[in-house]
Amino acid sequence: MKEMTKAKGGSSKQVDFSMIVKKAYERGLTENEMTLEKILAELKSDLKNIIS
Numbered sequence: 001m002k003e004m005t006k007a008k009g010g011s012s013k014q015v016d017f018s019m020i021v022k023k024a025y026e027r028g029l030t031e032n033e034m035t036l037e038k039i040l041a042e043l044k045s046d047l048k049n050i051i052s
Contacts, residue, residue, distance in 0.1 A: 013050055020046040 024039050024046075 016050050017047070020050070 020043065024043050027042075028034050028036075028039050
């Protein structure tokens with residue numbers, strides 16, 4: 001998996017992925033109205049933006 005990441009511009013995308021997951025986790029902890037569905041929708045959107 002690491003080889004694939006490096007071949008596609010790797011470390012910056014890996015950092016972006018880590019930050020996206022961290023942001024989603026923190027929002028899930030702090031926002032009372034945040035549901036699992038909302039978190040997953042945001043993660044999906046953010047991950048699509050990394051790939052594009």
